[in-house]
Amino acid sequence: DAGITQSPRYKITETGRQVTLMCHQTWSHSYMFWYRQDLGHGLRLIYYSAAADITDKGEVPDGYVVSRSKTENFPLTLESATRSQTSVYFCASSESTWAGGTDTQYFGPGTRLTVL
Amino acid sequence: DQQVKQNSPSLSVQEGRISILNCDYTNSMFDYFLWYKKYPAEGPTFLISISSIKDKNEDGRFTVFLNKSAKHLSLHIVPSQPGDSAVYFCAASSPGNQFYFGTGTSLTVIP
Numbered sequence: 001d002a003g004i005t006q007s008p009r010y011k012i013t014e015t016g017r018q019v020t021l022m023c024h025q026t027w028s029h030s031y032m033f034w035y036r037q038d039l040g041h042g043l044r045l046i047y048y049s050a051a052a053d054i055t056d057k058g059e060v061p062d063g064y065v066v067s068r069s070k071t072e073n074f075p076l077t078l079e080s081a082t083r084s085q086t087s088v089y090f091c092a093s094s095e096s097t098w099a100g101g102t103d104t105q106y107f108g109p110g111t112r113l114t115v116l
Numbered sequence: 117d118q119q120v121k122q123n124s125p126s127l128s129v130q131e132g133r134i135s136i137l138n139c140d141y142t143n144s145m146f147d148y149f150l151w152y153k154k155y156p157a158e159g160p161t162f163l164i165s166i167s168s169i170k171d172k173n174e175d176g177r178f179t180v181f182l183n184k185s186a187k188h189l190s191l192h193i194v195p196s197q198p199g200d201s202a203v204y205f206c207a208a209s210s211p212g213n214q215f216y217f218g219t220g221t222s223l224t225v226i227p
Contacts, residue, residue, distance in 0.1 A: 004159075035217075042120070042205060043160070043217035058214055090159050104150075105215070107159030 003027075006091050006108040014116050019078045021111050023091030031094045032074040033058075033105060034066065036087040043090065049074055081115045088112050119143050120208050122218035130226050135193040137221050139206035142187065146208040150215070151180060151191050154203045163204070164191070196225045 004025040013019050023032065034046040035058075045058030047066040055066050063085060065077045074093075078085055089112075092105040121140045129135045139149075147168040152160035166173040166180045166189070173180050179192045193200055203222045207215045 040219060041118075042122075042219040043207075045214050048214070059216075092159070104162045104165070107152075107161070109157070109159050 004091060004093055004106055004108040006089075006111050008111060009109065010112050012114045012116065013081050015082060016080050019081050019113065021076045021078075021089055021091075021113070023074045023076070023108060025072055025074075025091075025093045025106075025108075027093060027095065027106075028071055029093035029095045029106075030071070031096070031105075032068065033092040033094075034064070034074070034076045035090045035092065036060065036085075037090060037110075038087050046076065046089075078113075081113075083115050086113060086115045117142075118219070119146075119216045120206060120218040122204075122206060122221050124221050125219070126222040126224070128224045128226060129196045131198060132195045135191075135196045135200065135223055135225065137191040137193075137204050137206075137223065139189045139191075139218050140187060141189075141208050141216075143208070143210065143216075144187065145210040145213075146216075147211060148209050149180070149182060149189050150207045151178075152205045152207065152217075154205065154220070160205055193223075196223075198225045198227050201225050 007022045033048045035043040044060050049055045049068040088110050090110045091108040094105045150165040151163040153163045154160040164175050164178050182189045203220045205220045207217045209215045
């Protein structure tokens with residue numbers, strides 16, 4: 001199916017375990033983003049990528065690692081999960097830089113992660 | 117520190133009436149603003165945007181107003197429909213920088 005997909009949709013893990021959340025888009029968008037949504041905080045940017053092999057930190061990057069070897073994939077890894085990382089994670093993509101202010105970010109359906 | 121604020125966590129409106137959702141920001145460098153709509157168990161979807169060179173943008177039933185001096189924007193939905201019931205996020209950015217999102221307002225349109 002065309003669009004942006006995330007997997008898994010739901011994940012329960014334990015403190016200290018490594019978890020990888022997957023994101024795949026079929027539009028060949030240059031930019032991809034990872035956000036987390038928490039009550040009282042809205043959506044906060046974790047990491048973003050301007051192109052394959054180019055990534056940069058967002059507002060809340062600590063405890064997360066990203067990679068982008070292919071344009072269409074942008075996995076997010078929690079190297080040692082903590083309870084504070086319990087959240088809903090959204091991946092997004094856009095076809096142009098936000099510098100011009102004319103782009104729109106398209107979001108995936110989200111992954112609900114619970115860290116016990 | 118929250119740079120984009122939505123001070124009303126929820127709003128209820130009768131079907132057919134106007135819904136007004138508000139958003140305030142603190143960074144005077146923000147020059148591009150968007151509204152997203154989010155249904156439960158789905159990702160946010162883009163609704164409408166406005167750049168700082170305008171003070172109003174319309175798209176069908178949706179109008180966004182920008183008051184730069186007050187650092188305030190609002191989304192008007194007229195007439196409101198039950199299908200508009202969702203969480204609405206405003207977001208803002210400055211050139212070359214990330215988007216900052218508000219905490220969201222949950223709109224309920226009562227039939």
